Amino acid sequence: MKEYEYSIDMPHSAERIWALMNDYDRWPDFAKPMVTGINIDKPGDEKGNGLVRHVNFKLPLGLKGTSIETVHDVEPGVGYTYTTKTRTVGKLRLEKLGPDNTRLHFEERVQLKWPFSWFEGSIQKFVAKYNRKTMLNMSKWLTEHPEYTNSSG
Numbered sequence: 142m143k144e145y146e147y148s149i150d151m152p153h154s155a156e157r158i159w160a161l162m163n164d165y166d167r168w169p170d171f172a173k174p175m176v177t178g179i180n181i182d183k184p185g186d187e188k189g190n191g192l193v194r195h196v197n198f199k200l201p202l203g204l205k206g207t208s209i210e211t212v213h214d215v216e217p218g219v220g221y222t223y224t225t226k227t228r229t230v231g232k233l234r235l236e237k238l239g240p241d242n243t244r245l246h247f248e249e250r251v252q253l254k255w256p257f258s259w260f261e262g263s264i265q266k267f268v269a270k271y272n273r274k275t276m277l278n279m280s281k282w283l284t285e286h287p288e289y290t291n292s293s294g
Contacts, residue, residue: 146248147273151280155235155243157289159218161279162233165194171282175199175271182209189215220246245276 151158161167165179178197185192192212200206210223210231220234231249238244249272283289 144248144250146246148244148246149273149276149280150238151243151245151283152241153243153280153283154241155218155237157283158235158243158245158279161283161289163189167282171278172275173278175275177205185212185215188217189221247272247276 161171165181168176168179175198176196177199180195180197181192182195183191183193190213194210194212196208196210198206198208208229209226211225212221212223214222218235220232222230222232224230229250231247234246236244236246
């Protein structure tokens with residue numbers, strides 16, 4: 142099992158970030174080149190607990206993958222945890238720094254099944270790099286789309 146974490150300061154309100162994070166149809170707009178789409182298998186309760194999503198993504202060497210993630214411990218507007226079928230656990234939390242400033246905290250414990258577990262370190266570095274890039278792209282997308290105020294999250 143490999144772990145990583147990071148924090149990113151974003152010049153956006155926590156409400157706008159939360160809304161975009163929960164607008165799964167928009168993910169391919171900002172999560173490229175890694176995430177190619179997200180399909181919701183089960184919507185979860187009114188907060189989003191129990192939501193099951195299939196995250197489709199690209200891997201090195203032109204390979205493709207899907208992560209089946211169950212979202213839980215949701216605190217609307219603040220954060221959530223997700224667990225994959227392979228027992229990878231990710232946590233995302235938003236810390237309000239001001240009306241239009243938010244620090245996004247992300248951590249993930251990557252656990253892969255054999256034979257991928259042999260390459261867990263290399264895969265974790267790749268995933269960590271592109272997860273961080275996705276969050277930076279999310280901030281850039283929000284800057285480029287000041288009109289975005291989706292309140293579905």
